[in-house]
Amino acid sequence: MHVAIIGNGIAGITAARFIRKLSDHDITVISAETDHFFSRTALMYIYMGHMRYEDTKPYEDWFWPKNRIELKRAWIERVDVEGKTLYSSQGEAIPYDKLIIACGSAPNRFGWPGQDLRRVQGLYSYQDLQGMEAASGELERAVIVGGGLIGVEMAEMFHTRHIPVTFLVRESSYWDMVLPPEESQMVNRHIREHGIDLRLRTELDEILDDGTGSAGGVRTKAGEEIDCGFVGLTAGVHPAIDFLKDTSIEMQKGILVDDYLQTNVPDVYAAGDCAQLRNPKPGRRPIEAVWYTGRMAGETVAYNACGHPTAYDPGIWFNSAKFFDIEYQVYGDVQARAPEHHASLYWEHPEGRRSIRLVFDRNAGHILGFNLMGVRYRQEVCEQWIREKTPLREVIQNLGLANFDPEFYDEYEPEVVALYNTQTGDNLQLRQKRGLRAALKFLNHKQLN
Amino acid sequence: MSVKRNPLTLLQWIGLGIFLTALLLFTLVLGLDDYRLHPDSLAVSNTYHKEALLEAARDQGMLNRTYASSFAFAPAFQRAFRQAQADLQNRFDQQGAPEGVGEWEYKLGDWMEQEYLLHTVKHSSRGPVRSNPLLFWLLTIGLGILGGLLYILPKFRGLPGIKNNHIYHSHMTRGMKLSVRSAFLAAALFGIIGYGIFYLGGNYFWPGVSLLIALLITGLVLYKPKTSPGDESRSASPHATAWIGLITGLYLIGFYVLLYWTPQHLTGWMILSDPLSHTLSGKEASQWFVYGTLYTVAVLVMGVRMIAKYRHNRYQIIRTISVMFFQLAFAFLIPEILVRLNQPYFDFKNIWPLNYTFFFDWNLNNLIGSGATGLFMLVWGIALIVLAVPLLTYFYGKRWYCSWVCGCGGLAETLGDPYRQLSDKSLRAWQYERWIIHGVLVFAVIMTMGVLYSYLPAGELWFNQRNFLMLVMLMLAGAMGYTYYRWKRGAVDISRLGIRVGIGVTVLLIGISAYHLFSGSEKFFFLNSNETRQWYGFLIGSAFAGVIGTGFYPIMGNRVWCRFGCPLAAYLGLVQRFKSRFRITTNGGQCISCGNCSTYCEMGIDVRWYAQRGQDVVRSSCVGCGICAAVCPRGVLRLENSSLDMDERTKHLRALHIPESKTALPN
Numbered sequence A: 001m002h003v004a005i006i007g008n009g010i011a012g013i014t015a016a017r018f019i020r021k022l023s024d025h026d027i028t029v030i031s032a033e034t035d036h037f038f039s040r041t042a043l044m045y046i047y048m049g050h051m052r053y054e055d056t057k058p059y060e061d062w063f064w065p066k067n068r069i070e071l072k073r074a075w076i077e078r079v080d081v082e083g084k085t086l087y088s089s090q091g092e093a094i095p096y097d098k099l100i101i102a103c104g105s106a107p108n109r110f111g112w113p114g115q116d117l118r119r120v121q122g123l124y125s126y127q128d129l130q131g132m133e134a135a136s137g138e139l140e141r142a143v144i145v146g147g148g149l150i151g152v153e154m155a156e157m158f159h160t161r162h163i164p165v166t167f168l169v170r171e172s173s174y175w176d177m178v179l180p181p182e183e184s185q186m187v188n189r190h191i192r193e194h195g196i197d198l199r200l201r202t203e204l205d206e207i208l209d210d211g212t213g214s215a216g217g218v219r220t221k222a223g224e225e226i227d228c229g230f231v232g233l234t235a236g237v238h239p240a241i242d243f244l245k246d247t248s249i250e251m252q253k254g255i256l257v258d259d260y261l262q263t264n265v266p267d268v269y270a271a272g273d274c275a276q277l278r279n280p281k282p283g284r285r286p287i288e289a290v291w292y293t294g295r296m297a298g299e300t301v302a303y304n305a306c307g308h309p310t311a312y313d314p315g316i317w318f319n320s321a322k323f324f325d326i327e328y329q330v331y332g333d334v335q336a337r338a339p340e341h342h343a344s345l346y347w348e349h350p351e352g353r354r355s356i357r358l359v360f361d362r363n364a365g366h367i368l369g370f371n372l373m374g375v376r377y378r379q380e381v382c383e384q385w386i387r388e389k390t391p392l393r394e395v396i397q398n399l400g401l402a403n404f405d406p407e408f409y410d411e412y413e414p415e416v417v418a419l420y421n422t423q424t425g426d427n428l429q430l431r432q433k434r435g436l437r438a439a440l441k442f443l444n445h446k447q448l449n
Numbered sequence B: 001m002s003v004k005r006n007p008l009t010l011l012q013w014i015g016l017g018i019f020l021t022a023l024l025l026f027t028l029v030l031g032l033d034d035y036r037l038h039p040d041s042l043a044v045s046n047t048y049h050k051e052a053l054l055e056a057a058r059d060q061g062m063l064n065r066t067y068a069s070s071f072a073f074a075p076a077f078q079r080a081f082r083q084a085q086a087d088l089q090n091r092f093d094q095q096g097a098p099e100g101v102g103e104w105e106y107k108l109g110d111w112m113e114q115e116y117l118l119h120t121v122k123h124s125s126r127g128p129v130r131s132n133p134l135l136f137w138l139l140t141i142g143l144g145i146l147g148g149l150l151y152i153l154p155k156f157r158g159l160p161g162i163k164n165n166h167i168y169h170s171h172m173t174r175g176m177k178l179s180v181r182s183a184f185l186a187a188a189l190f191g192i193i194g195y196g197i198f199y200l201g202g203n204y205f206w207p208g209v210s211l212l213i214a215l216l217i218t219g220l221v222l223y224k225p226k227t228s229p230g231d232e233s234r235s236a237s238p239h240a241t242a243w244i245g246l247i248t249g250l251y252l253i254g255f256y257v258l259l260y261w262t263p264q265h266l267t268g269w270m271i272l273s274d275p276l277s278h279t280l281s282g283k284e285a286s287q288w289f290v291y292g293t294l295y296t297v298a299v300l301v302m303g304v305r306m307i308a309k310y311r312h313n314r315y316q317i318i319r320t321i322s323v324m325f326f327q328l329a330f331a332f333l334i335p336e337i338l339v340r341l342n343q344p345y346f347d348f349k350n351i352w353p354l355n356y357t358f359f360f361d362w363n364l365n366n367l368i369g370s371g372a373t374g375l376f377m378l379v380w381g382i383a384l385i386v387l388a389v390p391l392l393t394y395f396y397g398k399r400w401y402c403s404w405v406c407g408c409g410g411l412a413e414t415l416g417d418p419y420r421q422l423s424d425k426s427l428r429a430w431q432y433e434r435w436i437i438h439g440v441l442v443f444a445v446i447m448t449m450g451v452l453y454s455y456l457p458a459g460e461l462w463f464n465q466r467n468f469l470m471l472v473m474l475m476l477a478g479a480m481g482y483t484y485y486r487w488k489r490g491a492v493d494i495s496r497l498g499i500r501v502g503i504g505v506t507v508l509l510i511g512i513s514a515y516h517l518f519s520g521s522e523k524f525f526f527l528n529s530n531e532t533r534q535w536y537g538f539l540i541g542s543a544f545a546g547v548i549g550t551g552f553y554p555i556m557g558n559r560v561w562c563r564f565g566c567p568l569a570a571y572l573g574l575v576q577r578f579k580s581r582f583r584i585t586t587n588g589g590q591c592i593s594c595g596n597c598s599t600y601c602e603m604g605i606d607v608r609w610y611a612q613r614g615q616d617v618v619r620s621s622c623v624g625c626g627i628c629a630a631v632c633p634r635g636v637l638r639l640e641n642s643s644l645d646m647d648e649r650t651k652h653l654r655a656l657h658i659p660e661s662k663t664a665l666p667n
Ligand SMILES: Cc1cc2nc3c(=O)[nH]c(=O)nc-3n(C[C@H](O)[C@H](O)[C@H](O)COP(=O)(O)OP(=O)(O)OC[C@H]3O[C@@H](n4cnc5c(N)ncnc54)[C@H](O)[C@@H]3O)c2cc1C
Pocket: A006, A007, A008, A009, A010, A011, A012, A030, A031, A032, A033, A034, A040, A041, A042, A043, A044, A074, A075, A076, A077, A102, A103, A104, A105, A123, A124, A125, A150, A153, A240, A243, A271, A272, A273, A274, A289, A290, A291, A292, A294, A319, A320, A321, B592
């Protein structure tokens, strides 16, 4: 049996690895981007000089032949699902028995005038990185459009090269569709603290030609013109599924898949950024374009492709990112605009670069989620509390169990407890400080039950 | 590629200028004075030797002649030495030594050459440095410190956070192309072996054995390769070689070669260090005092840089202060002060087998002969080996020593920090590492056993050769037996080959000990213990630890010695791997496989390999520097100690999200 995988990103590669673990099938992983799997999330570090491209490859090159995973550098132009054959742009025909599509995303372009000029681009692929590198030489200012995670990464990248950045964000505060207001404002402050010209409530109207077919500036909806030699489009991504348009695979925004990551066509699966779940879990989006879900879906799809039907279960939501120097972690259900039954306890460090937010159910009193800025929490502990609907009071008293900051770091849990006590008039005590022993006991005990 | 880098502030430019000027002057100091042999400058107290040397020097027209450099003066003196040696030998053959004078009080032995040479060169030097040592100290080392600090202090401005920008854009820190690195390695290997033959006076045995072992290890690593030999998978090869780094490496290598093997050319530095040495110990400065000063200055100044760079991370700050303290107090000041108090020179934190001279006869005699203090030092030194290493490593991992206390580690973590990313992360490098470092440990053990064996009395005392051998056999058997028992129970995760090699080496050592127990042979391990230890000192103590250990910072990273060569690290690592509470835990599934942790791990551990599987990192080589945790952008790694779950800790894969129980797997 031959399994073909389109895409050598985290989803495709995880699928390939697990198929190898589970079976003896022939595996071919096809990608047009790079010869080997690399970590897309580390693109910024290559540009900033922290790492070389080599360093972003999670596996050494010998790993693939050793595990009999064939890597093919090709662009798949057409998929013939009836004839079970892929056609590359060089005209090669690649027959398959099972197909896993893990083709990832592409940056959004919302039809702005001038969006196809030179030096206007997103940051998604290795080629995008090369484009940024090529544009950086004489660059006097860059404008970044769209206040998401990639936008702030791009701002940090240019910042390390001392290229002034104007960062246009349509919303009234950075990433405020996801971050609760306090955290969002903290990031606003921090972005500005680094000297980035952050323009909130500012929308792009048009990208201006410098007369040579390259970007020369932008005009905002308010009519202001900003000169710049580069425009970064970071207003989100969408599944890169254009090449599948003429197939019978059902698609909406992404490739529609059932709980087993199977498409409407037999023997064709999809995973990662490009897949759209027909029945997402309550509270979860049908397309979750993040690394972690790509990895979980890759693992799941391997089981399914190898004949071990396994429903996709992304577990309890988590994510993390970094805004310049502020690390961000989230576990569970933390919403920017809290629904009626959500309440939260929010503690912020006086210096304004750290915070801890516990979200809980106002009525039932149990924990729903954690949102952390500049503080690290242990995923397994948070997950366990959330899964078991642990009452907030119990979480508060054992909060140290979750702390994952390095040794000698200040522990802020006592302050969180004190804050809780002032807000509720209660008199709870912190029973647990940071430490692996207690955390393991907690986790093991629960697992035994 | 033109990259706009962090612009230096004016203060930093000035600091850099001052530092480079000081460095230039410091180098020039070695050539500023000239040399003139004079009866008073012949630093020899033995009258027979002195007369013969003077006569020979006069004969060769050396006396009162001015030489422009030590490179002209030293060979001339060596010629005179050899003539004097021959003259004395002649006279001795004809008439014997005068009444009541021992043979070697009369004749000149080969081993006296180096000492007489060094001191005479030093005392024959005349010129600006000799006349103003303090001024020159201030203009070189003093200004160097000032320049360094001016360059570093502005780094405290700005927001704290990861400061790794442009490391791979810098001509200082981006590393060498694979071809350049290989050329360095090959030149070092053959240079050292070749010079070694000369060093041992034409003896081919040990250099030959070493070369054979090097070839054997290469064969073992390349046999059944995971990778085709030409494949440079994840090498530390940048697109272009860091030429400033290359120059820095060459300078360091040159420095160590002169320091270890021809210190007579470094007398200018000793002269300018004399005032400080007199203040501290009351003695004049040797090349080791110069080295100690530079070492301490480097650790302190670059320690400030380390603190500036990692000021967002308290673990790094405290750890750096700790290595700065131990270097300044324990390695530098206390030993000098002990000398001033007429006590033995002793570094209380230097542990055998890193401190390979600890069991040498002269050291043991010195300690035993120095009353209660000496005895305390002896007991302390042994307690460190048998108690502190296992116990502290059990509780905290080898970091308590390697990245908090040790001098080599201290230099690596401060002066070497800019180069930590250059360690090779390939699996192949790991395979080399395991063979080489454990090989050095075995070599250190055999060498020391031989030295101790020939030192101990055959009978009289209770601690004699027999009991020593019994003790060694018992300890070896116990350690191996315990390891095997735990391995059988599946408590330690190690390959069958690893256990076999371990058992093989243990059986070999026990067998040899048993042979000696019954035969009472003089030559331990059929070797001449003097030659063995001389070669160990040359190959491991000097060439590996110094020339390669530090000279290769800009070429292969800052822990080449600690990773590939240090026998103490190997010992600590065995404890860490088999019986310790230390591990680096990973935060569930949060890893994004970005590779920062692996890139900045100075020990070349592919931390990401573990992190992305959600597996705890337990590696014998991990020095617990905590940098992986500090540079991880997702907060995935944490250094921790706990006795719980320690036997399963490496098996847990937290990033697997489908439990095996959920799906029926085919067998
Ligand atoms: C700069 C950046 C930073 C990020 N940081 C984070 C982060 O910190 N945390 C996080 O959770 N997520 C992050 N993400 C998102 C995360 O990287 C993606 O969700 C993840 O990489 C998607 O993986 P995938 O395997 O689905 O697809 P991809 O990684 O996109 O892989 C798809 C591959 O398929 C190839 N391909 C597509 N179509 C074809 C075709 N027709 N023929 C041949 N090849 C094809 C593409 O070229 C690509 O190489 C980041 C993304 C970017 C761009």
